[in-house]
Amino acid sequence: MTPPIPHKPVLLVVDDQAANIEVLHQIFKADHAVYMATSGAQALAFCANQLPDLILLDVLMPDMDGHQVCVQLKADPRTRDIPVIFVTGQSNPHDETQGLRLGAVDFIPKPVNASIVRARVQVQLMLRQSLRQVQELNETLEERVAQRTAELRQALLALRQSQDNLADSEARATLSTLIASVSHELGTPLGNSRMVAAALGEQTKVMAQALKAGQIKRSSLDQFVEQVSEGVSLLESNLVRAVDLLGDFRQVAADQASEQRRVFKLDVVVGEILHTLSPSLKRQPHRIVVDIAPDIVMDSQPGALGRVLINLVNNAYLHAFEGHTNGELTISAHADANQVTLLVADNGVGMAPDVLPKVFDPFFSTKVGHGGTGLGMAIVQNLVTKALGGAVSVTSTVGQGTRFELVLPRVFSG
Numbered sequence: 001m002t003p004p005i006p007h008k009p010v011l012l013v014v015d016d017q018a019a020n021i022e023v024l025h026q027i028f029k030a031d032h033a034v035y036m037a038t039s040g041a042q043a044l045a046f047c048a049n050q051l052p053d054l055i056l057l058d059v060l061m062p063d064m065d066g067h068q069v070c071v072q073l074k075a076d077p078r079t080r081d082i083p084v085i086f087v088t089g090q091s092n093p094h095d096e097t098q099g100l101r102l103g104a105v106d107f108i109p110k111p112v113n114a115s116i117v118r119a120r121v122q123v124q125l126m127l128r129q130s131l132r133q134v135q136e137l138n139e140t141l142e143e144r145v146a147q148r149t150a151e152l153r154q155a156l157l158a159l160r161q162s163q164d165n166l167a168d169s170e171a172r173a174t175l176s177t178l179i180a181s182v183s184h185e186l187g188t189p190l191g192n193s194r195m196v197a198a199a200l201g202e203q204t205k206v207m208a209q210a211l212k213a214g215q216i217k218r219s220s221l222d223q224f225v226e227q228v229s230e231g232v233s234l235l236e237s238n239l240v241r242a243v244d245l246l247g248d249f250r251q252v253a254a255d256q257a258s259e260q261r262r263v264f265k266l267d268v269v270v271g272e273i274l275h276t277l278s279p280s281l282k283r284q285p286h287r288i289v290v291d292i293a294p295d296i297v298m299d300s301q302p303g304a305l306g307r308v309l310i311n312l313v314n315n316a317y318l319h320a321f322e323g324h325t326n327g328e329l330t331i332s333a334h335a336d337a338n339q340v341t342l343l344v345a346d347n348g349v350g351m352a353p354d355v356l357p358k359v360f361d362p363f364f365s366t367k368v369g370h371g372g373t374g375l376g377m378a379i380v381q382n383l384v385t386k387a388l389g390g391a392v393s394v395t396s397t398v399g400q401g402t403r404f405e406l407v408l409p410r411v412f413s414g
């Protein structure tokens with residue numbers, strides 16, 4: 001089926017014989033606007049005013065023959081694309097080739113057969129119509145592509161911006177987790193110290209009164225000294241714990257805040273991170289086993305490493321150990337001269353084969369609507385590759401657990 005042509009096509013019939021024109025007029029008048037010209041000059045004058053959709057052009061005409069008319073039409077950019085069909089009296093293959101060479105699209109022998117001429121004209125009009133549509137489409141396409149490109153560029157910018165914001169807010173969230181967790185942890189030794197100090201104060205007051213009254217016994221003096229020294233050692237151990245904790249926290253916080261490169265021992269940094277996380281982790285029945293040789297020294301960004309670890313530990317507790325009471329997370333490392341391989345493996349639920357390939361996709365989470373944003377692992381991958389210059393991979397078996405492997409250069413200048 002041929003698609004409809006929207007407007008009545010304009011045909012120009014050029015022939016020096018009125019009878020021939022009349023034949024073609026009869027064939028086309030019903031559904032075409034048919035104009036006539038009886039000479040080449042008239043045809044060109046018509047085209048100067050109005051562009052027909054197709055020209056049926058007689059070859060043999062006095063003064064200017066069809067071939068000459070065709071040459072002129074094809075030389076003018078305005079009329080160049082109008083399809084020309086030659087209507088030839090004699091069947092002369094040379095003439096026909098010549099016509100086609102001049103740019104005609106077809107030729108029809110006289111006397112014309114109505115259905116043949118209609119079919120051929122129809123084909124050319126359809127072709128021209130389709131060509132126009134393609135041209136129009138091309139023009140708007142370029143515009144549309146330009147517009148889409150601009151939109152995409154804008155979206156990309158917005159995405160980068162939000163990625164930066166997210167990385168910022170992630171760093172802040174890590175810090176506030178640490179602050180919450182450290183303040184909680186500091187509460188115990190400081191609370192203990194306060195109680196011990198109060199008890200010591202009370203006992204000293206009692207002792208001072210007894211002294212004043214001159215009723216002090218040797219045995220109660222001995223007891224007092226024992227209580228004081230016990231209290232002091234309790235105070236000391238509690239304060240040492242608090243100071244240690246603060247020291248670790250200060251280092252972790254400085255690493256988090258500075259994004260700076262420094263030389264550090266892997267086991268020490270991992271210890272600091274786990275220590276600062278321990279208050280929240282201790283509330284759970286799971287264990288963390290650390291197996292890192294004490295001599296692995298790195299020159300890299302400990303802050304980034306800390307955030308990676310925090311995400312991996314949190315994921316193990318949140319996802320892997322869901323419903324478990326004896327989860328075990330092993331953090332181990334080995335190193336050669338250039339590289340450190342850090343393994344973080346849990347014995348938890350594992351991941352289904354359809355989940356595993358998506359772990360690092362931003363916004364992929366099996367806990368959407370339950371606190372998961374699906375950014376944790378995307379951030380891990382970003383930090384491992386960009387800030388630490390390494391690579392991260394994952395293997396997992398449902399029911400057995402998940403293992404993340406981080407291969408990191410010992411020295412990375414970022």
Ligand SMILES: Nc1ncnc2c1ncn2[C@@H]1O[C@H](COP(=O)(O)OP(=O)(O)OP(=O)(O)O)[C@@H](O)[C@H]1O
Binds near residue numbers: 311319355365366
């Ligand atoms: N150790 C693990 N064991 C089992 N599944 C895991 C483990 N770590 C990650 N996953 C799966 O990978 C998904 C993506 O983890 P990711 O850390 O990116 O997002 P999330 O933890 O859901 O949300 P958040 O952005 O708050 O971290 C999780 O939703 C979970 O299904």
Ligand SMILES: [Mg+2]
Binds near residue numbers: 376
């Ligand atoms: Mg997570």
